[in-house]
Amino acid sequence: MSIRLVVTDIDGTFFDDQHHYDVDRFNEQYQEMHRQGIHFAVASGNDLIHLHDVFEAKSPLQTFVAENGANIVDGQKPIAQSLIKPAILEPLIDRLESDPLFEGAHIHLSGKQGAYARKDDPSIHSELVRYYIPKMMAVDDLRDVSDDIYKLNLGFDQGEVMAEAKKINRLFGQHVFATPSGFGSIDVIPKGVNKAYGIDQLQQHWDLTPDEIMAFGDNFNDLEMLQHVKHGYVMKNAPQAMHQFDLPVTPLDNNESGVLDMLDRLLVGQLPL
Numbered sequence: 001m002s003i004r005l006v007v008t009d010i011d012g013t014f015f016d017d018q019h020h021y022d023v024d025r026f027n028e029q030y031q032e033m034h035r036q037g038i039h040f041a042v043a044s045g046n047d048l049i050h051l052h053d054v055f056e057a058k059s060p061l062q063t064f065v066a067e068n069g070a071n072i073v074d075g076q077k078p079i080a081q082s083l084i085k086p087a088i089l090e091p092l093i094d095r096l097e098s099d100p101l102f103e104g105a106h107i108h109l110s111g112k113q114g115a116y117a118r119k120d121d122p123s124i125h126s127e128l129v130r131y132y133i134p135k136m137m138a139v140d141d142l143r144d145v146s147d148d149i150y151k152l153n154l155g156f157d158q159g160e161v162m163a164e165a166k167k168i169n170r171l172f173g174q175h176v177f178a179t180p181s182g183f184g185s186i187d188v189i190p191k192g193v194n195k196a197y198g199i200d201q202l203q204q205h206w207d208l209t210p211d212e213i214m215a216f217g218d219n220f221n222d223l224e225m226l227q228h229v230k231h232g233y234v235m236k237n238a239p240q241a242m243h244q245f246d247l248p249v250t251p252l253d254n255n256e257s258g259v260l261d262m263l264d265r266l267l268v269g270q271l272p273l
Contacts, residue, residue: 002212003038003212003213003214003231003266003271003272004037004038004039004206004208004212004213005038005039005040005041005199005202005203005206005208005212005213005214006033006038006039006040006041006213006214006215006216006263006266007040007041007042007043007065007195007199007202007213007214007215007216007225007229008040008041008042008043008215008216008217008259009042009043009044009195009216009217009218009219009221009222009225010042010044010046010051010054011044011046011182011183011218012182012218012219012235012237012238012254013216013217013218013222013235013254013258013259014042014216014254014259015254016254016255016257017254017255019054019131021257021260022257022260023058023059025257025260026059026260026263027058027059027060029260029263029264029267030059030060030061032267033263033267036267038266039063039202039206040061040063041063041064041065041199041202042055042061042063042064042065043064043065043068043069043195043198043199043215043217043222043225044064044065044066044068045067045068045151045153045181045185045187045221046066046067046132047066047067047071047110047115047133047150047151048064048066048067048071048073049114049134049135050131050132050133050134051064051066052064053134062074062075063075063202065195065198065199065201065202066150067110067150067151067187067189068151068179068181068187068189068193068194068195068198068221069082069189069193069194069195069196069197069198069201070082070083070150070151070189070190070193071150072198072201072202074202074205079201079202079205080198080201081150082150082189082190082192082193082197083148083149083150083190084149084150084151084152084175084176084188084189084190085175085190086149088172088175088176089109089143089149089152090143091172092152092168092172092176092188093107093142093143093152095171095172096154099167101163101164101167102154102164104156104157105154105155105156105164106121106122106123106129106154106155106156107121107142107152107153107154108123108129108133108136108152108153108154108155109142109145109147109149109151109152109153110133110149110150110151110152110153111145111147111148111149111150112147112148112150113135113147114135114136114137114147115133115135115136115137116136116137116138116139116142116145116147117136117137117138117139117142118138118139118140118141118142119138119139119140121138123155124136124138129155150189151187151188151189152176152187152188153181153185153186153187153188154185154186154188155184155185156184156185156186157184158184159183159184161180161184161185161186162180164178164186165178165179165180165186166178168186168188172188173191174191175190175191176188176189176190176191177189177190177191177192177193177194179194179220179221180219180220180221181219181220181221182218182219182221187221194221194224194225195217195221195222195224195225196224196225196227196228197224198225199213199215199225199228199229200228210228210229210230211230212230213229213230213231214229214231214232214233214262214266214271214272215228215229215231215232215233216232216233216235216250216258216259216262217232217233217234217235217238218234218235218237218238218239218242218254219238219239219242220241220242223242223245226245226247227245227247230272231248231271231272232247232248233247233248233249233250233262234247234248234249234250235249235250235253235254235258235259236249236250236251236252236253236258237253237254237255237258250262
């Protein structure tokens, strides 16, 4: 069965470590995918504003699974949106701000109108945070935010955050799911929502099956997506823990344009194997 949809994570996957990709090479591939009837989508934990910012001047992408599946769009058409209920959000923030395990964590809310952080959170002045969250609004208290919220993100100075994610899931797992998303971050999204859910929405939108989908990712927030499709590839540069799931690995890493290499193989009929 031929591939009709390619889905890729961006950071650590489609982008190199400097957040770049070979624009001219990919744009030629994108045109050829369109000619062959293959859809292309970006699946990311980032918000839609950021995804539009990083692609709109470079490549004419239309389809985004943003917020780890909580906000899915095809062009101007919303496909699906999932929100964290306010009744869950307030006690979750209470716990995160009071529990010693989360001391020092930077808490950001991602909503329809933009992102939010406390005024006294030093991360709002970080160049990296401003790159990922171009529309950041500082507030006195996160509980007072009235926007619809897709995701809560926790940022830590340390890289290993599995214990923190597990505790959130133990305490609030009936309503939300916490997943490490790389670089010391945890994304907290509505229960049942992940990148695989996002792909499932695109399957219904385009009448596809998992056998017709190829996906690429490098971290735990990509895992459900890679396991959901028949052709799910872990990046060569992925953390070692991501290589325990018996998924195929790309020959090249993100700094070697590993996804573009796989697209070249797909478009000349060398893939899927």
